[in-house]
Amino acid sequence: MDTSEVERLIKISREHPLLPETYIPWQLEPMPDDIFLPELLTSLQGLEIYDTLTPTQKLELGRHELVQVIASYAWGEGLFCVFMTRHLLTLSADNVEHQFLLRELIEEFRHQEMFAQAIAKLGGKPIQQNRMHKFLGEFSNKYLPADYLFMGSVAVELVTDVYGNHARKSPSVYPVIKKMFDLHNIEEARHILFTKSLLKTYAAKAGYIKRTMYSYIILFNILFVRTMYVKREIYERIGMKDPDAVYKIAVTNFKQKFADTCLEDIIDFVGEWKGFNTTTRWAWRLLLNAKV
Numbered sequence: 001m002d003t004s005e006v007e008r009l010i011k012i013s014r015e016h017p018l019l020p021e022t023y024i025p026w027q028l029e030p031m032p033d034d035i036f037l038p039e040l041l042t043s044l045q046g047l048e049i050y051d052t053l054t055p056t057q058k059l060e061l062g063r064h065e066l067v068q069v070i071a072s073y074a075w076g077e078g079l080f081c082v083f084m085t086r087h088l089l090t091l092s093a094d095n096v097e098h099q100f101l102l103r104e105l106i107e108e109f110r111h112q113e114m115f116a117q118a119i120a121k122l123g124g125k126p127i128q129q130n131r132m133h134k135f136l137g138e139f140s141n142k143y144l145p146a147d148y149l150f151m152g153s154v155a156v157e158l159v160t161d162v163y164g165n166h167a168r169k170s171p172s173v174y175p176v177i178k179k180m181f182d183l184h185n186i187e188e189a190r191h192i193l194f195t196k197s198l199l200k201t202y203a204a205k206a207g208y209i210k211r212t213m214y215s216y217i218i219l220f221n222i223l224f225v226r227t228m229y230v231k232r233e234i235y236e237r238i239g240m241k242d243p244d245a246v247y248k249i250a251v252t253n254f255k256q257k258f259a260d261t262c263l264e265d266i267i268d269f270v271g272e273w274k275g276f277n278t279t280t281r282w283a284w285r286l287l288l289n290a291k292v
């Protein structure tokens, strides 16, 4: 790990904290033309059925799906905070990793509060994680070694970064959401730099088997995240006929869309330490439609 680089990241975090309380214009209500989630990131855009939706249904689809995305972040970050707290206890207080993780925890707790506030502002009703997500999330958090959990976290952070960038670039996104993603992307960029720097040491030492395991951990984390966003109940809420059939085509559509828009950075990262090999490549292609 590059100590001076991590010290620089700690300094920025201490000297330039971004407080959701003041950074986000919470007092602004959505304007009639505002949207919540860029259309490209909704599960139905790109399908013929999307063109049959009324403008209100499209808007509502974006609102419900954005709430789902934010609630999933908040839950995932909460889990990761549990791990980081446990991991901190194994490090000495004068260690630079210890100092950075404390900053990261402070920021992640602020993010979780910000996400909860944004959901309230959107009048959102997040759909709870299913039992499989809950079990896998809690089990892996408790039993996987630190390097695997950091691999998983960087995968999720790189994917959420893509969502943030799309929302920030889209001119019609509701300003509260835009600023929320702004804040999140700025701070997550530092977390990504830190985690990549930390993992460089692990990846450099890893042989074929370890690299294969890391690659699978990342793949499953991405799969985990992707399957949290698309929910059958949302189609019901926006008044679509036959939500089961819609859900089926939405899942396939979103899988491809996710592969086209969200995987570039993570594929570069895994490629850097040769995480694609004959044991992993087929799974990336099959499960994530990734071009590797």
Ligand SMILES: [Fe+2]
Pocket (backbone or CB within 6 Å): 077, 107, 108, 111, 184, 188
């Ligand atoms: Fe975060």
Ligand SMILES: [Fe+2]
Pocket (backbone or CB within 6 Å): 108, 157, 187, 188, 191
């Ligand atoms: Fe983070």
